[in-house]
Each structure stands twice: as structure tokens, then as C-alpha cells.
Amino acid sequence: MKSKISLLIMTGLMAATLAGCRKGPLDPKNPVTLTLWHTYDQQMKASMDDLIDEFNGAIGEREGIIIETGFVAVALDLHEKLLTAASGAPGSPKLPDIAVVYPRVAVTLAEKGLLLDLGGQFSETELSGYVPAFLEEGRMGGGTLYILPIAKSTDVLYVNTTIFDRLSKDTGVTLSQLATFEGILDAAEKYYAWTDAKTPDVPNDGKAFFYPDEPFNNAMIGFRQLGDDFVTDQTLNLSSPAFQKIWDSFYPGAVKGHIAIFDKYANYLIQTGEIVCATSSSAGVTFYSDTVTYADNTKEEAVMAVLPYPVFESGEKIAMQRGGGMCVFKSDAKKEYAAGVFLKWLTEPDQNLRFTSRTGYLPVTGAAFEDLMARETASAASDNIGKLLKTVIDMQREYVFYVPPVFDGFEELQKRYKEELLKTAGDSRREYLELLGASDPDTAYEAASRGVMGRFVS
Amino acid sequence: MGFIKRLHNFIRILRKTGDAGMTMRFRLFTFLIALVVLMISSVVITLLISGPLTDGQGEAKEFVRKELTRVSDDLAAQYGDVTVQLTRLSESISTSIEVRLRDKEIPASKLQAHPEVLEEVIEGELDRLLLALDKTGCSGVFMILDATVGPELAGAGHSRAGISVRITEPKLSGPDMARRYVRGFPGVAYRNGFSMLSNWDMEFDVEDRAYYRLPLEKYKEIGLPLSRLYYWGFESVISDGGGSMILCCVPLISSGGEALGVCGFEISAVNFISDYSPAASEYRHAFGMLSCLTDNGLDTGRALFSGNQPVSCAARNNGPLLRAGGNGLNIYRQQDGKTFVGLHEEVKLYPVDSAFADQRFAVALLIPKGDLDALVLRRNVKLIMICAALLLLGLCVSVFISRKYLNPIMSVFDDIHSDRIDVDAKTNILEIDRLIELIRETKENTAQSSGRARTAEEFDALNLSPREKEVAALLLRGMTMRQVSADLGISESTVHGYCRTLYKRLGINSRTELLVRFGVTSLDNTHMTANPGLKS
Numbered sequence: 001m002k003s004k005i006s007l008l009i010m011t012g013l014m015a016a017t018l019a020g021c022r023k024g025p026l027d028p029k030n031p032v033t034l035t036l037w038h039t040y041d042q043q044m045k046a047s048m049d050d051l052i053d054e055f056n057g058a059i060g061e062r063e064g065i066i067i068e069t070g071f072v073a074v075a076l077d078l079h080e081k082l083l084t085a086a087s088g089a090p091g092s093p094k095l096p097d098i099a100v101v102y103p104r105v106a107v108t109l110a111e112k113g114l115l116l117d118l119g120g121q122f123s124e125t126e127l128s129g130y131v132p133a134f135l136e137e138g139r140m141g142g143g144t145l146y147i148l149p150i151a152k153s154t155d156v157l158y159v160n161t162t163i164f165d166r167l168s169k170d171t172g173v174t175l176s177q178l179a180t181f182e183g184i185l186d187a188a189e190k191y192y193a194w195t196d197a198k199t200p201d202v203p204n205d206g207k208a209f210f211y212p213d214e215p216f217n218n219a220m221i222g223f224r225q226l227g228d229d230f231v232t233d234q235t236l237n238l239s240s241p242a243f244q245k246i247w248d249s250f251y252p253g254a255v256k257g258h259i260a261i262f263d264k265y266a267n268y269l270i271q272t273g274e275i276v277c278a279t280s281s282s283a284g285v286t287f288y289s290d291t292v293t294y295a296d297n298t299k300e301e302a303v304m305a306v307l308p309y310p311v312f313e314s315g316e317k318i319a320m321q322r323g324g325g326m327c328v329f330k331s332d333a334k335k336e337y338a339a340g341v342f343l344k345w346l347t348e349p350d351q352n353l354r355f356t357s358r359t360g361y362l363p364v365t366g367a368a369f370e371d372l373m374a375r376e377t378a379s380a381a382s383d384n385i386g387k388l389l390k391t392v393i394d395m396q397r398e399y400v401f402y403v404p405p406v407f408d409g410f411e412e413l414q415k416r417y418k419e420e421l422l423k424t425a426g427d428s429r430r431e432y433l434e435l436l437g438a439s440d441p442d443t444a445y446e447a448a449s450r451g452v453m454g455r456f457v458s
Numbered sequence: 459m460g461f462i463k464r465l466h467n468f469i470r471i472l473r474k475t476g477d478a479g480m481t482m483r484f485r486l487f488t489f490l491i492a493l494v495v496l497m498i499s500s501v502v503i504t505l506l507i508s509g510p511l512t513d514g515q516g517e518a519k520e521f522v523r524k525e526l527t528r529v530s531d532d533l534a535a536q537y538g539d540v541t542v543q544l545t546r547l548s549e550s551i552s553t554s555i556e557v558r559l560r561d562k563e564i565p566a567s568k569l570q571a572h573p574e575v576l577e578e579v580i581e582g583e584l585d586r587l588l589l590a591l592d593k594t595g596c597s598g599v600f601m602i603l604d605a606t607v608g609p610e611l612a613g614a615g616h617s618r619a620g621i622s623v624r625i626t627e628p629k630l631s632g633p634d635m636a637r638r639y640v641r642g643f644p645g646v647a648y649r650n651g652f653s654m655l656s657n658w659d660m661e662f663d664v665e666d667r668a669y670y671r672l673p674l675e676k677y678k679e680i681g682l683p684l685s686r687l688y689y690w691g692f693e694s695v696i697s698d699g700g701g702s703m704i705l706c707c708v709p710l711i712s713s714g715g716e717a718l719g720v721c722g723f724e725i726s727a728v729n730f731i732s733d734y735s736p737a738a739s740e741y742r743h744a745f746g747m748l749s750c751l752t753d754n755g756l757d758t759g760r761a762l763f764s765g766n767q768p769v770s771c772a773a774r775n776n777g778p779l780l781r782a783g784g785n786g787l788n789i790y791r792q793q794d795g796k797t798f799v800g801l802h803e804e805v806k807l808y809p810v811d812s813a814f815a816d817q818r819f820a821v822a823l824l825i826p827k828g829d830l831d832a833l834v835l836r837r838n839v840k841l842i843m844i845c846a847a848l849l850l851l852g853l854c855v856s857v858f859i860s861r862k863y864l865n866p867i868m869s870v871f872d873d874i875h876s877d878r879i880d881v882d883a884k885t886n887i888l889e890i891d892r893l894i895e896l897i898r899e900t901k902e903n904t905a906q907s908s909g910r911a912r913t914a915e916e917f918d919a920l921n922l923s924p925r926e927k928e929v930a931a932l933l934l935r936g937m938t939m940r941q942v943s944a945d946l947g948i949s950e951s952t953v954h955g956y957c958r959t960l961y962k963r964l965g966i967n968s969r970t971e972l973l974v975r976f977g978v979t980s981l982d983n984t985h986m987t988a989n990p991g992l993k994s
Contacts, residue, residue, distance in 0.1 A: 031742075041637070042656045049767075057768030061742070074637065268654050272644050287656045297608040297617065297660050 028064035032338045034097040035070035043286045047358045065338040079105040095329050102324040103140050103406040110146050116328040118145040121340030129365045137403050147325035148343050151361030153283035155320045157307040163276045181249045182313050188258035213266035213280040216414045219246045224402050225315030234407050238457040254425040255432045261425050285360030285388045306387040308395050321401035487860040494852030514834030519786050522801050525736045526823045530803050540594050545684040547590045552710045566712035570605040576619040577643045598624035598724035600695045616665035622695050669707040676813040677709045686812045692760040702727040735764040744825045745770035751820040755780040800824035920963045929956040
């Protein structure tokens with residue numbers, strides 16, 4: 001009898017304890033509302049919206065949490081708005097509870113004491129489930145976890161194989177040669193000549209083959225592949241011998257028309273048949289259509305290939321690791337706890353893979369990466385996403401991922417480099433085209449490019 | 459266990475009721491319970507009539523009505539403004555295109571014959587389109603010309619050149635951060651710093667697209683002015699996506715009466731959510747909708763939803779919401795049995811003489827019925843608990859009173875039944891005490907007459923004289939010698955003489971033995987107690 005009573009008391013105590021653990025500091029009858037600012041646009045926003053709706057309808061309802069999307073913009077605009085809000089200037093918006101940030105902005109916010117240490121919301125066991133490199137990025141060189149990785153991206157090479165196969169058949173270029181930048185330049189030169197030859201009566205009207213989206217990242221990764229750093233002491237390392245290789249991989253091809261000079265996303269050029277391949281973010285995969293529409297509105301089905309990020313010959317296999325994470329702004333215990341609940345749920349393998357398999361981002365937990373991603377590849381939202389995930393799994397095994405440096409002014413540096421490079425290449429291209437009327441291509445290039453690199457570096 | 463036993467007894471008594479009548483206790487208990495139930499029922503009915511018990515429903519009705527009025531008024535005003543802006547936009551674009559074509563010496567009617575000018579014509583109207591978009595606060599603007607850049611291409615019959623500019627999430631991003639996405643000529647996008655939509659295409663497939671076909675058809679058929687030709691539809695100019703939308707579209711008409719194409723505005727689901735979500739309230743699953751109105755309900759397939767997204771998404775995918783009566787708030791049912799309560803109100807998006815006046819729209823605000831029922835129950839749980847407690851209390855009081863009140867009565871009745879009635883037994887209930895007295899007297903009389911009959915027989919057997927019999931009878935009734943002498947009018951010594959004869963014949967020595975001999979016990983004892991002199 002005594003043992004039965006003891007058992008009853010123990011069961012009661014355990015039930016009470018478990019009930020207490022489950023409930024947390026929230027009251028489902030009076031839910032807390034968290035505002036989320038993020039950078040996921042178009043289809044990515046739809047995926048994020050679906051997850052938020054699912055959370056609000058299930059976990060949120062049970063726990064008393066409502067997630068509201070407050071502001072959606074590209075990273076640059078969102079960060080500007082975050083910094084304005086953080087400044088507390090008159091008329092500035094109210095800070096959100098959760099925001100997608102990149103480390104360079106998180107540094108500023110953390111210095112102002114606005115960000116919550118997420119380590120307090122996650123146990124060591126929970127944190128050990130994340131890919132360590134992604135977590136390290138969120139710690140920004142210190143011990144405090146300010147950014148929780150949500151979805152990461154890297155750069156890959158997108159190729160329109162429908163056009164490429166025709167080129168390959170006529171010129172002998174191969175898809176495998178696109179594994180190196182040198183191979184791409186060779187294919188680009190041949191493509192220009194091949195397309196130019198299609199209209200013999202119109203000289204020098206060949207088409208560009210390639211566009212590096214975007215040039216600054218290309219330079220940064222190229223430097224790392226060649227064993228150097230593009231950004232040192234918060235300035236560009238343009239005096240390095242590696243820069244000559246970077247320059248040669250873009251400027252000559254751009255001036256001669258082999259490489260596109262463009263300041264927008266590469267998918268625009270691929271969709272309109274202006275180029276055949278481009279390096280670009282894996283997160284942009286949904287923007288690569290299966291149809292190419294030419295200027296006269298004729299259309300062609302396009303089979304896309306997604307290849308690993310190219311490497312300079314004799315260079316190390318290094319690719320960009322991009323994508324922000326989510327930070328939580330300090331508020332009160334209830335909101336901070338609620339934010340932790342949401343972030344844990346969002347990065348559980350099921351949710352994380354659903355988001356990534358629809359957007360082209362990479363999952364952030366080891367479980368999702370190792371076992372589930374291969375499974376998810378088969379059920380990806382589109383053929384292109386399936387191809388991308390396969391390529392990224394390969395890259396995960398063979399590549400080292402590079403995290404860009406974090407400092408104030410980095411974005412400005414990036415913007416200036418890109419603008420200057422495109423302007424320089426554009427000016428030279430115009431001069432080259434003018435000179436072509438009176439001289440042969442080599443002479444015209446020689447004249448158009450004379451002293452340009454020196455002036456650019458200085 | 460005791461309670462179960464009592465309950466069992468109670469049921470047994472209840473079953474026997476009618477066979478042998480009800481016990482007084484049960485009758486009293488039933489009466490009290492009936493009284494308690496009647497009183498509590500009266501309270502509940504009063505609460506129901508006066509309101510407190512239906513408070514939750516009343517508040518829900520007030521909330522729904524208030525929100526519906528707000529949404530309906532705001533929506534009618536905003537969408538009315540959209541149609542005004544749209545007709546102005548159409549007029550100004552038509553005029554501008556005509557002027558542009560005239561400069562190129564191209565008649566408006568020959569636009570299709572000059573595909574080389576389409577990109578320039580469209581880009582020329584871009585500022586006008588963007589300005590109108592900013593004025594209305596819509597999420598997109600479009601202009602589609604009745605021409606294509608490739609008239610010789612397959613499918614050219616339903617491919618039309620144009621431009622669609624969308625501001626993704628204008629409500630979320632703010633005007634300074636809004637990003638413009640374009641479908642149309644890529645050069646127009648590049649030159650104006652716009653991004654291209656992820657589902658970009660250069661032209662628009664207008665095959666079987668109501669927004670393009672209907673306004674142009676109606677114009678050609680009945681030639682109404684623009685203010686009677688605009689068309690509202692739950693669709694998007696981009697047929698392969700863009701999410702739920704509603705658009706308003708009107709023809710572009712040249713001064714010569716040629717239809718040049720159409721222009722219009724799009725309002726996205728996100729925009730609708732942002733503008734027309736129900737106010738935050740305890741009805742967490744409430745949602746609003748703008749939908750086509752049918753004779754028996756709301757068409758969820760042609761609708762925009764606001765408010766709780768998971769619930770509204772489920773409602774959208776479960777077929778039409780059919781009105782199924784209701785008192786105060788309407789009840790709406792779906793084919794899977796889901797039920798909502800709420801109200802809807804027709805909104806007039808067209809003038810009565812519009813070409814599309816037969817299209818009816820309604821705004822509605824709905825709450826899952828289960829939610830409202832749970833809320834009303836939650837609201838009234840205290841009242842219900844109080845009523846239940848009162849009922850229980852009434853039950854206990856009834857048991858207590860019926861016991862307490864009847865115990866002395868039952869005790870006396872038990873005594874009467876077992877011939878142990880106390881002379882002083884009283885219940886302090888006048889009628890019952892009289893009844894007890896009556897029973898006691900009746901019993902006494904019965905005993906006396908029975909005793910008298912027996913004594914007379916014995917007296918006869920003893921050969922007593924009449925006077926001796928009289929004396930003996932009076933003694934047996936408890937009289938003293940003196941009372942007997944007074945009663946018979948003889949001396950006390952004569953009475954003593956009769957007694958001696960009587961005692962001798964009976965073989966006894968005292969009056970007490972006489973009483974015992976004739977079996978006079980309680981009655982006589984009572985007299986003896988009341989008259990202690992008799993003992994001697």
C-alpha cells in the first residue's frame with residue numbers, strides 16, 4: 001500500500017515538474033508578438049511566410065507566440081534600416097525583435113549592447129547540432145553567440161547547357177574545363193568567335209559567354225584560392241601578384257566582349273540568352289529559368305547545369321560562405337524566450353530542409369547536412385534545386401568555405417570596387433569597339449587597355 | 459459506500475412510489491429539491507434573458523459588426539479611388555501613346571504593324587504608370603498593348619507586349635525601400651534600375667485571361683465610357699504565379715476609338731492582409747475576406763484573405779462558405795464540415811450601369827465556430843460553477859432539513875407504533891402534536907374499553923355485587939377511595955368495606971395488586987405517578 005502511495009506521489013511530482021518545464025514563462029492566452037525583419041524576397045519570402053504561418057498555427061499557438069513579418073528588403077537596405085533604428089534618431093523606426101543580419105552589421109549592433117547572447121537560449125547540446133563553422137561566424141571572433149545561422153549559401157557556376165552543347169559540338173570545349181577560370185576564359189574566347197562567325201557580314205558582334213556575379217566576391221575568393229587575402233587592414237590588397245590574375249580573369253575578356261559588363265544579377269543575362277554561364281549565389285537558383293527568351297521574343301528551352309565554383313589553376317578549392325543569420329534584440333525575458341523557441345523550431349532539420357530545398361540555401365545543422373540533405377535532394381522543389389543540392393554536397397566534401405571579413409565600411413569598399421571595375425572595363429570596351437573599326441582586335445585591345453590597370457590600382 | 463447505499467435506497471423508494479405512496483421524508487425532500495431547482499432555473503433564465511450568460515456571443519457580434527463596417531468602408535473608399543485613378547491613367551496613357559505614334563507618323567490603329575516601336579512606347583509610359591502606382595498604394599501596375607514584338611511567331615495571337623511593375627511588399631518595405639520588379643522588356647528594366655521578376659517573361663500570355671479579354675470585348679460590344687468598363691477580378695497579370703491577387707483593369711482607347719490595349723492595378727494578398735486584417739482581439743483565429751458573392755454564400759476560390767493565415771488558408775482550400783442560417787451572427791459551412799460564425803456585407807465595386815454590374819463582391823469577417831463556443835463556455839464557466847454549487851448546496855440542505863425536521867415526528871411515530879409513547883412526547887408542531895394526542899387518546903380509550911370488557915367478565919365470575927363491581931371499576935380507573943366514595947355518594951368506610959370483600963374474593967391484599975391482577979399497567983401507572991397517593 002505504502003509503495004503504491006509513494007508511486008502516486010512521485011508520478012504527481014513528475015507530472016507537475018514536466019508541466020512546469022513545458023509551459024515556460026509564456027501564457028498562451030496572452031501571446032507575445034515578435035516582429036521579424038528579413039531579407040528573403042519573392043519565392044524565398046513565400047517559403048519563409050509558410051514556415052511562419054505553420055509556426056504561428058502550431059507551436060506559437062500552444063506556447064503563446066506570434067511571429068509577424070515587419071520589414072522585408074535586400075540585405076543592404078535592411079541593414080541600413082536596422083542601423084537607423086539602432087541610432088534612435090528622431091523618426092527612426094522601432095527595432096524589431098528578430099532580424100536577419102550579416103556579421104558586419106551585427107558587430108555594430110552588438111557594440112551598442114542591443115543584441116542578445118543566444119547562448120543563453122540554447123543548451124550546449126542544442127548548439128552542438130549546428131555546423132561548427134556556421135556558429136563560429138555567428139560568434140564574430142568572440143565567445144558570444146550573436147547570430148544564429150538559419151540558412152547559408154555559397155557560390156556555384158550556372159551553365160545553360162542547351163547553348164553550351166551546341167558550342168561544344170562545334171568547338172570542342174568541354175563542361176569539365178569550366179572547373180577552372182582559365183578554362184572558362186578559353187571557352188569564352190571560343191564562344192565569342194563562334195557567335196561572331198554566325199553573322200559573317202557583321203564583324204565583331206560575338207556574344208559574351210560569362211559573367212562573375214559579383215566581381216568583388218570573385219576577387220576575394222580568387223585571392224584565397226591563390227593563397228593571399230584581397231582585403232588586408234580594411235583596404236584592398238591590389239599590389240599583390242594575385243590581383244594580376246584576378247584582373248586578367250576579368251578585364252581583358254570584358255573589353256573584348258567575352259565577359260559581360262553588367263551591374264545586376266547574372267540570371268537576367270542567362271534568361272535573355274545574353275550569356276551562357278555565370279558564377280552566382282546558390283540562393284539565386286530559383287531565379288534561373290528553364291526558358292531563354294531572346295530579344296525578338298523567340299523562346300528556347302534551357303537545361304541548366306549547376307557546377308562547383310571554379311578554381312584558378314593550381315589554386316586551392318575555396319568557395320564563399322554567405323548568408324546571414326538571425327539575431328535577437330534584447331527586450332524582456334518573455335520575448336527573449338519566445339525568440340529562442342522560434343529560432344530552435346526554425347532550424348530543426350525538418351523546417352530547415354523545407355526552407356532550403358525550396359530556396360537553394362544550405363541547411364545549418366549537421367543532421368540536415370549529413371543525412372537528410374541527400375534525401376531532400378530527390379524531393380527538391382525543382383530540377384535546378386536538386387542539381388544545386390547535389391553540387392553543394394560535393395563542395396561540402398571538397399571545398400574550404402571562406403567567410404568574408406567583418407568590419408565597418410566593408411560594404412562601401414565592396415560597392416566602390418565593383419563600380420570602379422565595371423566603369424573601367426566599360427570605358428575600355430567602348431574605346432576598344434571604336435578602335436576596332438580602324439585596327440585589328442589585338443591592336444585595339446593593346447591601345448584600349450594601355451595603363452588602365454596601373455591607373456585602377458592607383 | 460454509505461452514499462451509494464443511500465442512493466440505492468433513494469432509487470428503491472422512488473421505484474416504489476405509487477405502489478405504496480411516498481414516505482413523508484421523501485415527499486418533503488422531493489419538495490425541497492423541486493424548490494431549489496425552480497429557484498436556480500429562475501436565476502439562469504433571468505441571466506439568459508438579461509445577458510450575462512450570452513455575453514461572449516454578444517461581444518463577438520459587436521466585434522464582427524464593428525470590424526466589418528470598418529473594413530467595408532475603408533475598402534469601398536480605397537477601391538473606389540483605385541477605379542478613379544485608373545480611368546484617369548487610361549485616358550492619359552492613351553493620349554500619350556497617340557502623340558508618340560503621331561510623331562512617328564504611325565496611326566494608333568496600326569500599332570501592331572510596327573513592333574519595332576513597342577519598347578519605346580512602353581518605356582515612354584513608365585513614369586506615368588509609376589506615379590499612378592504611388593498615388594493608389596497598390597502593389598502593382600501594368601499596361602498591356604494589343605500588339606506583340608513577334609507577330610510572325612507561333613502563339614503570337616495571345617502574346618502581348620507590355621510592362622508589369624510590382625512593388626514587392628510595399629506595406630512592409632516602405633516607399634524608400636520598396637524594390638520594383640518588372641516583367642516586360644529587359645532593356646526597360648536595366649535602364650530604369652529595376653529588378654526582374656523571378657518568373658520574368660518578355661511578353662504576357664493573354665489567352666483566356668479575363669482581365670484582358672472582358673474589358674476589350676465589352677468595349678467593342680457596347681462601347682460604354684471608361685468609368686463603366688473597368689473590371690475587377692481575382693487574378694494576376696502573370697498567369698503562372700504571383701500569389702493571390704485582385705486586379706482592376708480598363709481598356710486603353712484612342713481618340714479615334716481604337717482599343718490599344720489595357721492598363722490596370724494589382725493589389726496583392728500581402729497588401730490586403732496589411733490593410734484589412736481584423737484588429738487584434740481575443741478571437742485569434744478570426745479572418746477577413748473579400749470574395750465574390752454567390753446566392754448562397756461566399757466563393758473562397760475567388761477571394762483575398764486577411765487575419766489569421768493558417769485558418770484562412772484552410773478555409774480557402776475547402777470550397778465555398780455556404781450560409782447556413784444563424785441567429786445574430788451567420789453560420790457558414792464548408793464541404794468538410796468546418797463551421798464559421800460571422801457576417802458578410804456586399805460591397806459595390808461597380809456602378810449600377812457598369813458592364814460588369816452583375817458581378818457581386820462581399821467583405822466578410824469570420825471566426826471558427828468552435829473558437830466562439832469555447833470562448834462563451836470559458837466566459838460562463840464561473841456562472842455555471844456557481845449554479846452547480848448552489849444546486850449541490852440545495853441538495854444538502856434539503857437532505858438536512860428533511861431529516862432534522864422529520865426526526866422528532868418519526869421518533870414519536872415509532873414510539874406510537876411500538877406502544878412506547880411518552881406522555882410528554884412533543885414535536886412542537888401543532889398539527890403533529892394534536893395528531894399524537896389524538897392517537898394517544900384513541901389508544902387509551904381502546905385499552906380502557908378492552909380492559910372494561912375483560913374486568914366485567916371476571917367480576918361476573920367472582921359473583922360480585924353490582925355495588926362491588928362499581929367500586930372495583932372505579933378503582934381500576936385510578937380513583938382513590940375518597941374519589942370513589944364521592945363518585946358513588948357513599949361513605950369512605952363503605953368503600954373500604956367493599957374493597958375488603960373484593961380483595962378477599964380475589965385473594966389479594968392491596969389496590970396495587972388489584973391493578974396488577976386486572977392487567978392495568980401503563981395507564982394505571984401513569985395515574986399512579988400523577989397521583990402518588992394511589993400507591994399506598
